[in-house]
Amino acid sequence: MSPTDTSNTSQAGPGLVLSARDLAKAFGSNVVLRGIDIDVLRGQVVALIGPSGSGKTTVLRSLNGLEVPDAGTVTFGDADAGTVRGSGAGLTLDFAGPVGQREIAALRDRSAMVFQHYNLFPHMTVLKNIIEGPVQVQKRPRAEVVAEAERLLARVGLEDKRDAYPFELSGGQQQRVGIVRALALKPQLLLFDEPTSALDPELVGEVLGVIKELADEGWTMVIVTHELAFARQVADEVIFMDGGVVVERGPAAEVLREPREERTKQFVKRLQHDV
């Protein structure tokens, strides 16, 4: 399950997995991103925090091509960064010009998304949900993918749910399946969009536990979250966004314990009061 035994060996070394520059995006007259830069190093966990409407989810979705920024670039990997699906070559998308379906597909080749509302396919069993991408899109041998899926399911404690339908699972179980579905794609980068926001409080822990284990194993991740305690535990870098700009960034302990910027201070204080 660790990134090193998913044939993604390059992930072990140092180097830049992802580099986004000057991302800008407006929905009509509503400007959501005003020039965002993000660098993610191999094995690094980056937490994006900020009030709702700050643009953090839009940044995350841009990295997976679910939103197409109006301007800016996203560069994936360097020469030695190979994926199962992609060629070894790096990839740069410049959103200032037209971006084709093929380029978006190449972007999605390299990252996998875990959604706030899980977005499992309700008409497929847990196993089918997991193997759909690897079998249908990546064209990997079905037997190999099934074995891998069963291993991953066991890893998150859901080996007995492989033939269940999503509606038969709790939210926490569905989200763990969502995480396994993303892992099965063997991406270079895992993206989490508020993975515990839709969960009942008593189910949050089991999902955060899985994410923490992935972090410990060296997966490279970008996580949008409101769980500051979790971010402090897991993230190497915290980026605080507000109003479509990065207000503050730095090591998790610094940004969350001793924020420099007034807006960060207020935000951190407010969320901690809620706890």
Next chain:
Amino acid sequence: MTFNWDLVWSSFGPIIGGAVTGTIPLTLASFALGLALALLVALLRLSPNRALSGVARFYVSVIRGTPLLVQLFVIFYGLPSLGVKLEPWPSAIIAFSLNVGGYAAEVIRAAILSVPKGQWEAGHTIGMSRPQTLVRIILPQAARVSVPPLSNTFISLVKDTSLASLILVTELFRNAQQIAAFSQEFMILYLESASVYWLICLVLSTGQSALERRLDRYVAH
């Protein structure tokens, strides 16, 4: 008045025969073609291309805004004046398919729209193209939603095929009419044909329930 039981029994054969060789194949062929057409029209309607969605909208509007009988007559009696002469069967299948296509297109469009946007995104994020996501993720879920309304369309079609008797297609009702004209027993023959239509529709309703149960197996109750 004495009830002519002999006629009831002797006419039963031709009426059932008309159902088996006329009504049922006409319904099945028209529904299958109509559904394929409807899917195409629904996708055109959902297309961001304004010209394409305009064409689809126009088609649906014309089909739903004109009587089926008039559509049948235009194709069978009208087209020959433009040099297009079609036999009764092809005329009927074309008219009924076009009709089903118009009504079912709206059903399918609504069903596709009822699938949450997150399902498209989940498809894309595992690397699927739009067509792939449509076929493997969206349509199976849309199918579940559209079974009840499409069953209505199907059942209506069974009964609407009786209109084909007016363009000389030999089907259930045309056989009944001929025996009625010959025997002058209108009530018997028309009630008899009514009960056969009803019987067919009862069978279809049972099939609908079974299909709904099958498609509901992945939904919380």
